[in-house]
Amino acid sequence: MKVLKFGGVSLEGIKGIDNAFEIVKKESLKDKIVVVFSARGDITDRLIDILELARKGGEFRPVLRSIVDYVKDIDLDVNLEDEYSELLKILDGVSLLGEYSNRLKARVLVYGELLSVKVISSYFNKKGLVTWPVNSGKLIKTFNSYIDADVDFKASAPLIEEFKDEIKKGIIPIVTGFFGTNLDNEICLLGRNGSNYTATCLGALLKVEQVQVWTHINGIYTADPNLVPDATLIDRISYQEAGELASFGAGILHTRSIQPLTFSNIPVIIKNTYNPENSGTLICDTNGEKGIKALTLIKDVSLVTLEGKGLYGKVGIDGRIFSALSINDISVRMISQASSERSIGFIVDGNESKRAIELLNQEFEHELENDDISSISRNNNVAIVSAVGNCISELPGILTGLNKNGIKPLLFANSVNSRQISLVVEGQFASKACRIIHSRIFGMRKVINLVVFGIGNVGGTFIDQIVTNHDRIEEKYNLSLNILAAANSSKVKIYNSVPATDWRSRFDKNSKSGGINTIIDYVNINTPENLVFVDCTSSYELTDKYFDLIKSGFDLVSANKKANTREFEYYSKLRSLLKYHNKQYLYETNVGAGLPLIDTIKHIHTSGDRIRKIRGVFSGTISYLFNTFSSSDNKFTEILDNAVKKGFTEPDPREDLCGMDVARKLLILAREIGSEKEISDVDVENLIPNELQKYSDLDDFYANWAYLDKHYGEIKTSAGEKKLRYVGQLDENGKLSVKLLEAEADSVLGRLKGADSIFEIFTDRYEDNPLIIQGAGAGSQVTAAGVFADVLRIGQAVSRF
Numbered sequence: 001m002k003v004l005k006f007g008g009v010s011l012e013g014i015k016g017i018d019n020a021f022e023i024v025k026k027e028s029l030k031d032k033i034v035v036v037f038s039a040r041g042d043i044t045d046r047l048i049d050i051l052e053l054a055r056k057g058g059e060f061r062p063v064l065r066s067i068v069d070y071v072k073d074i075d076l077d078v079n080l081e082d083e084y085s086e087l088l089k090i091l092d093g094v095s096l097l098g099e100y101s102n103r104l105k106a107r108v109l110v111y112g113e114l115l116s117v118k119v120i121s122s123y124f125n126k127k128g129l130v131t132w133p134v135n136s137g138k139l140i141k142t143f144n145s146y147i148d149a150d151v152d153f154k155a156s157a158p159l160i161e162e163f164k165d166e167i168k169k170g171i172i173p174i175v176t177g178f179f180g181t182n183l184d185n186e187i188c189l190l191g192r193n194g195s196n197y198t199a200t201c202l203g204a205l206l207k208v209e210q211v212q213v214w215t216h217i218n219g220i221y222t223a224d225p226n227l228v229p230d231a232t233l234i235d236r237i238s239y240q241e242a243g244e245l246a247s248f249g250a251g252i253l254h255t256r257s258i259q260p261l262t263f264s265n266i267p268v269i270i271k272n273t274y275n276p277e278n279s280g281t282l283i284c285d286t287n288g289e290k291g292i293k294a295l296t297l298i299k300d301v302s303l304v305t306l307e308g309k310g311l312y313g314k315v316g317i318d319g320r321i322f323s324a325l326s327i328n329d330i331s332v333r334m335i336s337q338a339s340s341e342r343s344i345g346f347i348v349d350g351n352e353s354k355r356a357i358e359l360l361n362q363e364f365e366h367e368l369e370n371d372d373i374s375s376i377s378r379n380n381n382v383a384i385v386s387a388v389g390n391c392i393s394e395l396p397g398i399l400t401g402l403n404k405n406g407i408k409p410l411l412f413a414n415s416v417n418s419r420q421i422s423l424v425v426e427g428q429f430a431s432k433a434c435r436i437i438h439s440r441i442f443g444m445r446k447v448i449n450l451v452v453f454g455i456g457n458v459g460g461t462f463i464d465q466i467v468t469n470h471d472r473i474e475e476k477y478n479l480s481l482n483i484l485a486a487a488n489s490s491k492v493k494i495y496n497s498v499p500a501t502d503w504r505s506r507f508d509k510n511s512k513s514g515g516i517n518t519i520i521d522y523v524n525i526n527t528p529e530n531l532v533f534v535d536c537t538s539s540y541e542l543t544d545k546y547f548d549l550i551k552s553g554f555d556l557v558s559a560n561k562k563a564n565t566r567e568f569e570y571y572s573k574l575r576s577l578l579k580y581h582n583k584q585y586l587y588e589t590n591v592g593a594g595l596p597l598i599d600t601i602k603h604i605h606t607s608g609d610r611i612r613k614i615r616g617v618f619s620g621t622i623s624y625l626f627n628t629f630s631s632s633d634n635k636f637t638e639i640l641d642n643a644v645k646k647g648f649t650e651p652d653p654r655e656d657l658c659g660m661d662v663a664r665k666l667l668i669l670a671r672e673i674g675s676e677k678e679i680s681d682v683d684v685e686n687l688i689p690n691e692l693q694k695y696s697d698l699d700d701f702y703a704n705w706a707y708l709d710k711h712y713g714e715i716k717t718s719a720g721e722k723k724l725r726y727v728g729q730l731d732e733n734g735k736l737s738v739k740l741l742e743a744e745a746d747s748v749l750g751r752l753k754g755a756d757s758i759f760e761i762f763t764d765r766y767e768d769n770p771l772i773i774q775g776a777g778a779g780s781q782v783t784a785a786g787v788f789a790d791v792l793r794i795g796q797a798v799s800r801f
Contacts, residue, residue, distance in 0.1 A: 001167070001208045002027060005036040005177065005199035007215040008116075010273035012041035016216075017074055017120065019273050021127055023214060024172065028129070031209070032167055034202060035131075036177045037120055038195040039112025040071060044178075047109050054094040064088060071115040075123045083115055102146040106179070106187045110137075113176035113195070121174040131172040136198055139163055140180030142188040149188035150256075151180060151201045160205040175202065193254035200268065204260035211261065211268040213253065219270040219281030220245065220252060223295040227431045228438045230445070234281050234293060241293050242283045244388045244420050258283065292389035292441045297434055301333065302353030303382045303410060303424055306360065307343040308373035318344055324363040330356050334384060334422055336411045345411050347424060353378045382410060383430035385437060386422040394441055395421060401436045403582055404798065405529050406553045432527040439529075445474060448795045449484040449496075449528040451519050451554070452536060455507065456488075457647065458559055459536030461784035463503060469788075470498045479795045484528060485519055487511075489539075492518045496528075516545045520552050527553075530798050532791060535560040536784075543570075550577050556585040557790040559783055564590055565664040568676050584797070586790035591665040592757055593620060594786035595775050598672060601761065604771075605673045609763045613770075614730040616759035617752060618665040618738075620778025621648050621656045622687070622726045624755035626740075629712065630723040631753075636712040637705055648755065648778060652698055657687040659726075662738045666728040670736055683737040687726065715740070723750040748772060755779070 004027060010016045027033050046067055053060045068084050090108055094100045100108075114135070121133040141155035167173060177195025182188050190197045196213060203211040220242070223231040237245075239262045246255040252270055261268055262285075271280035306321065321344065322332060334347040348356050360376050367373040387394070395414075402409065402423075411424035425433045439446055450466070452459050466481050474480050483495045486507060492514035493507050500506065512518075523531060533549050535542060535558040543563040546556060556578075563574065564587060578585050588598050604611060617623045621643065628639045643649050649656045663682040670677055686693065689711045695701045716724065722742040727749065729737050743749035752758055757777025760770040776782045 001032045001034070001206060003034045003036060003199050003203040003206065003208050003211045005195060005211070005213050006038065006273060007195070007213070008038035008040055008043070008112075009216040010214060011037065011116070011120070014074055016273050017123065019276065020120075020214065021124055021129070023273070023276055024124065025129060027212075028172055034167065034173050034175060034206065034208075036136075036175045036195060036199040036202065037113065037117050038177050040116045040120075043067060043071065043112040043116065044109055047112055048105075050091065051094060051100060051105060051108055054091040055098055055100060057095055057098065060091055060095070061088070064091065068115065072119050075119050075126065078119050078122045080115060080118070083111060083118075087111055103186065106146045106189045109189060110176070110179045110187055113178050117174050117176045124172075124174070129172060130170070131174045134163075134173045134175040136176045136179060137181040137185075137187060139175070140190075140198060140201060142180040142182050142190070144182050145188060146186070147189050148191040149180065149182070151190070151197070151260075152183075153201070153205065153260075155183065156180075156201070156205060160202070164206065191254075191256075193257055196253055196257040197260075200257045200260045200266075203266050203268075204264045207264060208266060211266060213268060213270050214273045214276075215252060215270060216273065217252075218272045218275060218278045220283075220294065222293070222442055223434055223438045224297060227297065227434045228295070230442075231438065232442070233278075235279060236282045236284065236286075237293055238286060239283060241388050241419075244386075245294055245296055253283075292387050292394060294388055295434055295438055295441070296384075296386045296388070297430055298333070298384040298386070299427065299430060300350040301347050301382060301384060302350045302356075303345055303347055303379040304353060304356055304360070304376070305343065305345045305378070306364075306373060306376050308367065308371075308375075309342065320363055321346075321360065324359045325356060328355070328359055330359070334411065334413050334424065336413055347382070347384060347411070350380055353380060379410070381427040382424050383427050383433075384422050384424055385430065385433050386420060387437065387441065388420050397440045398423075398437050401440045401798075402433060405432065405436055405531075406581055407433050407436070428524075429527055432529050436529050445478045445480050446530065446795065446798050447480045447482050448530045448532055448791070448798060449482050450532050450534055450791065451484050451523075452486045452534045453516065453519075453542065454488065454536035454539075454560075455486050455504075456536070457780035458783045458787065459486075459534070460504065461780040462534065462536060462787050463499065464501075465784055465788050467499055467501055467503065473792070473795075477792070477796060479792075479798075481791065481795065484531070485522070487515070487519065489537075490515070494522065516542065516549075520545075520548055523552055523554075530795075531555065532557055532794055534558075534787060534791065535563075536787065538562065540566075546574060547577055550581050550583050553581075555583050555794050556587075557787055557794065558585070558587045559589040559787055561587075561590045561661075561664045561668065563587075564668045564671065565679050568671075568678060571671065584794055586793060587668075588790055589783050589786035590668050591618065592759065592773065592775070592786075593777050593779065594782040594789070595757065595759075595773055595777065597759055597773050598669070600771070600773060601669060601672050604761065604763060609765045611673050611761060611763050612732050612767070613762040614666075614669055614728075614759065615762075615770075616728060617725055617749065617757055618662045618728045618759075618777070619656065619726065620755040620757050620776060622662065623752060623757055623777060624648055626724045626726060627753055627755075629716065630719075635709045637708050640705075640708070647780070654688060654698070654701060659684040659686055659738050662726065662728045663736075666730060666736050666738060670730050670734075675730075675734060675736075677734070677736060681736060683735070683739075685739045687740065721745055723752075725749045725752065 006020050050060050050063050068080050072078050117133045121131045124131045139159050141152045142149035143152055177198040179189050218233050220234045221231040225231045243255045243258050246253050265285050267284040269280050269282050272278050330352045332346045336345050364373050407429045409423040414421040483499050485494045491511035493511040531554040533554040533556050537560050540562045591597050629636055644653055663684045691707050719742045725743045727741045755778050758774040762770045
């Protein structure tokens with residue numbers, strides 16, 4: 001024999017009811033069955049609403065008629081007028097008195113099940129099954145609580161024996177869930193999830209082989225799929241684990257619903273009415289694999305905190321707290337306290353927190369007056385995230401992952417056997433915390449959510465590289481690089497996906513007005529995890545927002561040199577904030593495009609090797625100009641014009657020629673080894689002759705730029721066989737300079753070709769033969785690849801926690 005129970009959500013529409021019919025028909029061919037039905041859809045909630053409407057004197061008759069009509073829409077021949085008249089009589093009395101008791105509330109709410117079962121039984125009979133509707137009040141006896149009663153198994157047992165005889169006749173009983181009757185035959189509800197409780201109690205009393213709970217989802221998942229898209233179905237779980245999941249927020253089965261089965265060792269399986277072929281989740285006396293089984297989330301709770309220096313060393317404070325609460329029927333879900341009892345924090349249901357504070361203020365009135373207790377407060381914006389299973393070994397990784405994403409648990413508790421841990425977090429971070437913990441525990445792919453600001457040459461190429469390499473990165477590193485949003489100076493588009501190859505045209509069509517504040521507002525509301533802000537602009541103003549980005553949970557990757565060359569006060573504050581929020585800021589492309597320069601200098605410096613001097617050609621653009629000019633007969637302007645047309649320079653080439661780009665790069669390297677200099681401390685030789693610096697308009701500059709040929713022609717002639725190189729240098733005295741120098745043709749600098757950059761690093765260890773790093777120092781592909789590498793470094797760090 002089996003008990004089948006169908007949930008109200010899965011019965012809301014005709015498809016669910018037809019599926020239930022097919023399931024009942026199939027199971028009835030295998031075995032004797034008892035079927036329990038919840039009220040269809042949201043009828044119970046609607047009956048609660050109509051009670052309130054009647055209490056307030058509202059017009060409830062049309063609402064009542066709509067409820068009855070909804071229930072019978074699958075079988076219009078069923079006569080529900082007696083039930084309608086009985087409900088109308090009760091509601092008239094409520095309207096007249098302006099109040100109702102729990103006893104009367106119970107009488108009203110059972111009609112959700114009574115009406116549904118009557119109609120469904122009739123519908124099944126018309127489709128070929130032989131069923132009869134059964135009032136569970138005639139089978140289930142309860143103890144005296146009208147709203148949340150417990151089943152009296154001893155009193156119910158004789159009624160069940162009589163029921164067994166009826167089942168043997170071959171007619172399928174369709175039983176109402178949710179309620180029973182006390183010894184005075186008064187209706188008593190079994191509380192929320194009461195229909196499941198009905199089913200499992202019947203299963204235990206009938207000693208069935210299995211209880212099937214048919215609902216609108218496939219079974220119990222490792223987390224709520226609505227919160228964690230990567231959640232997976234659990235195939236098997238123990239009674240104990242299912243009970244703990246229920247205790248900590250899993251909504252399919254209440255703890256009380258599981259208990260009747262544990263004593264009789266009756267398995268229960270959770271299955272989907274809309275997907276009956278799915279295997280579902282089996283709950284039995286043994287589980288499957290060891291380890292953590294699932295995460296749960298409880299919202300609508302409050303953190304109550306009691307603190308006071310006068311409590312130090314005093315015993316019995318916690319006893320007084322929980323006694324004051326328990327005698328007033330306030331349940332405490334979770335407790336954390338210092339051993340000295342100087343501070344105690346605990347969790348209660350949100351709707352009980354105000355009353356809890358009032359009771360504690362009364363209990364500790366004397367201590368509050370004497371300042372032994374400094375405060376009794378509550379925080380209503382919290383949630384509990386719990387992991388059920390063998391948890392304790394995972395705790396370090398969980399805490400690291402949360403901390404990395406700026407989530408600091410307010411409270412922590414674990415069970416004695418370490419099979420359950422619970423963390424209290426701020427409510428706005430609850431969903432984010434679930435995703436982070438789930439990813440850490442179950443080894444799902446880690447998601448890095450990227451916001452790309454600046455989608456021109458470098459930023460656009462970077463997004464192209466993400467699109468091209470996404471699947472490879474996910475397969476190799478178990479890491480999904482998700483473009484959360486892309487933006488330029490005036491437009492923003494939220495993707496929250498991997499963009500298609502035609503992302504540029506879609507951006508132009510679908511982007512909306514907005515800026516950095518639009519992004520910050522979005523992430524603060526939606527709380528995506530593992531955020532990385534990629535700055536591919538040259539905007540000074542954008543660096544003002546780095547502080548807000550860090551506070552909102554972003555790591556930073558930047559090709560923008562401005563933040564690292566601003567005033568040293570800003571530079572220091574930025575790093576202090578990064579450290580405080582445990583965030584990374586990577587900017588390898590700030591100096592050498594894709595070359596591993598900054599990392600190398602950091603490693604040398606932190607290893608204790610003193611860096612004495614850094615010298616090199618820092619700009620790929622300027623390198624191209626002078627390498628070509630020194631080795632050809634072309635005029636300087638011809639080479640410069642070609643560089644502009646190929647996109648080697650900034651749109652205004654004077655930004656390259658003025659030398660400030662090289663000065664910024666040199667200052668960045670100097671600060672990496674401890675210098676506190678400002679950009680104004682860099683001695684820069686402007687490559688634009690004085691005669692051309694007077695032209696502010698770019699067209700005027702182009703109109704007169706022939707002077708460059710005369711100027712550099714004379715310099716080249718004077719240099720003879722030597723090569724012209726624009727060199728940045730940090731000398732042993734800490735002096736920073738950027739100068740046009742003459743290099744011997746066979747020297748390291750003299751042999752430089754194309755658009756390569758080169759860096760010579762002289763240290764105590766590399767004194768006579770400097771460490772040389774050389775390679776392409778410009779180009780959108782190279783720079784974007786460097787940005788990509790920085791993003792991957794952050795992503796791999798996330799994968800390790």
